[in-house]
Amino acid sequence: MSDILGIVLHDSDCEEIRTAGYDFYVCRDGTVIPSHQFTADDYLHIVIEGHFGAPRTDLGVLHEQMFVLVKLIIKLAKAFDMVPHEIISHGDECPGPEFPWHELTVRIDRLPH
Numbered sequence: 001m002s003d004i005l006g007i008v009l010h011d012s013d014c015e016e017i018r019t020a021g022y023d024f025y026v027c028r029d030g031t032v033i034p035s036h037q038f039t040a041d042d043y044l045h046i047v048i049e050g051h052f053g054a055p056r057t058d059l060g061v062l063h064e065q066m067f068v069l070v071k072l073i074i075k076l077a078k079a080f081d082m083v084p085h086e087i088i089s090h091g092d093e094c095p096g097p098e099f100p101w102h103e104l105t106v107r108i109d110r111l112p113h
Contacts, residue, residue: 004043004082005086006044007046007076007087007088008087008088010045010090011048011049011094011099014047021039022039022045023045023046024046025047028050029061030064030068032068032072048065048099049065052095052096052097052099
């Protein structure tokens with residue numbers, strides 16, 4: 001059993017990732033950049049590039065990011081023996097009120113595990 005409790009989701013405007021770092025960074029084009037070391041012992045920190053304080057107009061890009069994010073979450077859940085729904089936001093403003101939480105959870109539920 002892993003000591004990882006879940007995933008903390010950030011957007012790229014988050015000040016904390018500039019100082020504390022991240023474990024995985026999901027770029028707008030779907031590229032995933034892993035960190036060289038884990039940032040915490042209890043949660044994995046994933047950054048999704050972009051700002052979610054206002055509705056995004058690049059819906060095609062967002063669709064690709066969400067697809068890659070879901071695949072990453074499922075792989076991490078299997079690798080660390082955790083439930084893929086154990087995802088929390090970093091805070092009220094990170095990843096922001098316009099982050100598509102519903103779409104994320106629906107996609108996790110629909111993906112064959």
